[in-house]
Amino acid sequence: MAKIMVVDDAAFMRKMIKEILTEGGHEVIGEAADGVEAISVYKSCNPDLVTMDITMPEMDGIAAVKALKQLNSEIKVIMCSAMGQQAMVLDAITAGALDFVVKPFQKDRVLEAVRKLLLV
Amino acid sequence: MLNEYDVISKVGQNVLSGYLGLNVETLELQQGANSIESSGVGVALQIIGQMEGQYICTMSTTSVKELVSRMMGGYEIQQLDEMCWSAFQEFGNWFVSGIATELASHGIQVNITHPLIHEGDVTYHSNNNYTVVTMTTEIGKIHVYMQLNEVETT
Numbered sequence: 001m002a003k004i005m006v007v008d009d010a011a012f013m014r015k016m017i018k019e020i021l022t023e024g025g026h027e028v029i030g031e032a033a034d035g036v037e038a039i040s041v042y043k044s045c046n047p048d049l050v051t052m053d054i055t056m057p058e059m060d061g062i063a064a065v066k067a068l069k070q071l072n073s074e075i076k077v078i079m080c081s082a083m084g085q086q087a088m089v090l091d092a093i094t095a096g097a098l099d100f101v102v103k104p105f106q107k108d109r110v111l112e113a114v115r116k117l118l119l120v
Numbered sequence: 121m122l123n124e125y126d127v128i129s130k131v132g133q134n135v136l137s138g139y140l141g142l143n144v145e146t147l148e149l150q151q152g153a154n155s156i157e158s159s160g161v162g163v164a165l166q167i168i169g170q171m172e173g174q175y176i177c178t179m180s181t182t183s184v185k186e187l188v189s190r191m192m193g194g195y196e197i198q199q200l201d202e203m204c205w206s207a208f209q210e211f212g213n214w215f216v217s218g219i220a221t222e223l224a225s226h227g228i229q230v231n232i233t234h235p236l237i238h239e240g241d242v243t244y245h246s247n248n249n250y251t252v253v254t255m256t257t258e259i260g261k262i263h264v265y266m267q268l269n270e271v272e273t274t
C-alpha cells in the first residue's frame with residue numbers, strides 16, 4: 001500500500017484515479033489541480049508516489065516534475081496524460097517521470113505502474 | 121498526405137469502441153459545412169502548433185448522459201452536474217489528444233487548448249469548411265467537426 005498524491009486539472013480524472021487507487025488498496029493523501037498547487041501539496045503531504053497530468057493551467061506537469069525533482073531527487077512520478085506522442089513521453093521521462101500512462105486507461109494499467117514503482 | 125476523416129475515425133474508434141465498449145459505425149464523410157448547428161451539448165478545443173484549427177464534438181443531452189455514465193463505470197446520470205461536465209471535457213481532451221498523437225505520427229507537432237462546453241442552441245460560423253464525421257453508436261449519434269490548416273512558415 002502506498003500514500004499517493006494525484007495531480008490533474010480535471011475533477012473527473014482526480015476522482016477516477018482516486019477510485020482506482022483506493023480500490024487497489026492505496027491511500028490518496030493529496031490532490032492538486034495544477035503544477036503550482038502540486039508543489040505546495042507535495043511539501044505538506046510527502047507522498048510515496050505521485051500521478052501527474054501534463055496539460056494543466058498555471059504550471060504544466062513537465063515543469064512540475066522538474067520542480068518536484070529539486071525537492072526530492074528520488075521522487076516517484078507516473079505521468080498520466082492523453083498526449084501520448086513520443087516527444088511528450090520523452091519530455092516526461094527526461095524531466096524525471098519513471099512511467100507514462102496514456103489516457104484513457106484501464107484500471108489495471110495504473111495499478112500495475114504503481115506496483116512496479118513501489119519495487120524500485 | 122493527411123486524411124482528416126481517417127484520423128477522426130481511427131481516434132473515434134479507439135476512444136468510443138476500444139475504451140468505452142460502444143459499437144461504432146462511422147458514416148461517410150460529409151464535406152462542405154462551414155457552419156455547425158447544435159441543440160444538445162458540445163465540447164470544443166483548439167489545435168495549435170505546426171497545424172492550427174478547431175475540433176467540435178456535438179451530441180444530444182440523452183447521449184451525453186449515457187456517455188458520461190459509461191465513463192463513470194455505469195453510474196446512472198439523472199442530472200448533468202459539475203462532475204459530469206468535467207467528464208465531458210475530459211472526453212474532448214482524450215479525443216483531441218488522440219488526434220494530436222496521430223498528427224505526431226505524420227511528423228506534425230501540435231498542442232491542444234482547454235476544452236470548452238456548450239449546452240443548448242448554438243450555431244458556429246466559420247470562413248473555412250469543417251470535415252464532418254458522424255459516428256452512430258447505441259447511445260446515439262456523435263458528430264465530430266474539425267478543421268485543420270497549414271501554418272504559413274516564413
Ligand SMILES: [Mg+2]
Binds near residue numbers: 054
Ligand atoms: Mg489535463
